[in-house]
Amino acid sequence: MQRNVVNVAVIGMGTVGTGVVKVLINNQENIARKVGANIKIKKILDKNSERVLPKIGELNLDKDILTNDLKNIIDDQDIQVVVETIGGIEPAKSIISQVLEAGKSVVTANKDLIASHGKELFDVAKKEHVDLFFEASVAGGIPIIQSLKESLAGNRIRQIVGIVNGTTNYILTKMTAEGKDFEDVLKEAQELGYAEADPTSDVGGYDAARKMAILASIAFNSRITDSEVYVEGITNISGLDIAYAKELGYVIKLVGITKEENNEVEVRVHPAMIPVEHPLSAVNDAFNAVFVEGDAVGKTMFYGRGAGELPTASAVVGDIIAAVRNIQYNSRGRLGCTCLEKKRVKPIGEVKAKFYLRMMAKDRPGVLASIAAVLGNQNVSIATVVQKRTDEQGRAELVFITHLVEEQNLRDAISIIKGLSTIEKIENIIRVVDDI
């Protein structure tokens, strides 16, 4: 059968780039039949030809397709789709801009870039009538972005709750299953390659924040950047909190949450206690999941691998296929940026949540009453209070669960409680998320 050929270039032959090339080669005929065009890898750009040449050999590609000059891609009129898998802000940003300006569609897995500088790039794509797709930037192989933009587009999204960072989910799963402490599991995860040598971006919640900025932007049609996401990481979660959560019927996960109410958006990443019977609580190891609640569809969840060579490549190749179909049907730009409004992002103080508070107090009559009074004065209503244990120094460990409360009120109460002479230490404060 005579088929069109659509030429593709891949920029960045690291883990994801290599995965993309593998999938395009391994499933070539299968993809070609579905799309009605042969997708051909015409150029691969990578600065490190020493690292890349052996890979190109293994994949039986002609070594002439390797280049280290962007001009060879920009100026090649036959290349219509360019995949960017180098990551980070620069030079990715200027590369993508130049490629779009040359009238080529772009597929990227770059969450950092989309979450911080998405608008500029989407504006260029729109002006040039080309596609800029980024399914792989959130939750790896899970088709959440297209689902939000198309299949679920009839819904008013109420909230999205995502487990969108595999490293922290792996660490919390191990801590929960094996009763180990954070530092020990982090070390194991680093040895196994599940965590980076510098784990800040993952364990600090920043990686998840970028993904939530992207999901919130799509869900609520309003540009939200990563700097607008409130972030707390998992470094303060202890084995004790996990054990107490379990007793109370919860599992601790690092979640991203975004909601819209009265045309205002809230978006935050933090550890949370999730009810053990909720499907999110069963998302273990390095798996990701995105729970989406819409006014029509109700509660849905999308589950899969959020990272890795082939799962991420699956999403990139899905986007390449969409871009190629748009080229075939001359409908580039069909699924463009939908951030059509600028909604206010609520500061964290205005966000409502339930809280688990764990503190050490002197084991004396009246202590509980004094804490309860402070909470009450700040409009923090208590759902549960448990005295967990008394230690050798005669200190009592108290655990409170609050009702729904505006965060600023909780913070004000905590400042006052910290100053009480009977309070030794606020051990931890973790949000309880049960409205899902």
Added chain:
Amino acid sequence: MQRNVVNVAVIGMGTVGTGVVKVLINNQENIARKVGANIKIKKILDKNSERVLPKIGELNLDKDILTNDLKNIIDDQDIQVVVETIGGIEPAKSIISQVLEAGKSVVTANKDLIASHGKELFDVAKKEHVDLFFEASVAGGIPIIQSLKESLAGNRIRQIVGIVNGTTNYILTKMTAEGKDFEDVLKEAQELGYAEADPTSDVGGYDAARKMAILASIAFNSRITDSEVYVEGITNISGLDIAYAKELGYVIKLVGITKEENNEVEVRVHPAMIPVEHPLSAVNDAFNAVFVEGDAVGKTMFYGRGAGELPTASAVVGDIIAAVRNIQYNSRGRLGCTCLEKKRVKPIGEVKAKFYLRMMAKDRPGVLASIAAVLGNQNVSIATVVQKRTDEQGRAELVFITHLVEEQNLRDAISIIKGLSTIEKIENIIRVVDDI
């Protein structure tokens, strides 16, 4: 802002049709912004104007939009998208054909029709260069069809395992949680409206079979009709089987399974024991879930409500939006039928599975050896055997779990075992699905 108007007609104002109208009205402005066009309901066709007029009033629609003559839709050049939500084969089939032939795109929730007569209709849609979308035909609001056709299109799908019938999942969930028997829970489900007065289509597995035929066709790019799906329902599942499954670490679910191997497809619906730690085992009540394994993406799962007015409408409206975008970009037919091959469907005898066998035997020396010998002779290898109990009549209850075996071998062995003088009854045979 001056926007295009795209006119839509809805045929069939039952539960789903009403839901579609509600979502289009309630989220009108929201959808219009995303799509860049106002979607206007221009006609509603329903034979039963007495039932429909009050609904139209409640929705503040002009009663003139109601018609009982298809010609008023076919001949209206301004109507570009038609929603069919009457269900069943006829008259839905000839209505859809006529609408497509009039050059209008069609969105349907009609699984019976797509699973049995899909090819004819897709052929017409292709010829007329219009869209025929059917996301709502499988698993209600869960965006599984678009995900398979686009985001996951780079994958070679290994297998799909779906819980795609809410009624049976509700019944099995109740049986599992409350230890009740099938008949009692079915009665409850009927009283609550979760099961039809004639429940055959659900509890017999036929509804699930239609959905699996559709999923298999898309996953493996080969037309598979509902008559090619092997089907067993849940009417033989007893509380005892559920209890034993639990002891062995399994949960019993009605699943649809489809796989491809060596260019041959297997597709079947039957009760199965699923490992309790697998996310499918936690899909409870009337929820649906579709587990998809692809060579690149690995293991993914899509979860949500598989039926109901608004969840189903969510999928239909998603399809309307896609159809409208294709009209806006003049790219109708962009995501057409991809059943490009005709792969052989394996007869059930050739399909490999593991089996749980429960039987009553005389409690005598040598009984186990005689059964084991028959199984061994038919190449059925045993993984586990447990003598569960001895009843008052001195009969022993035996439970076997086999290794992976070709079904015909198992069936041959069972015929012989049934003839053994020491065997009173084969109580149940349930497949064990743990390669997921």
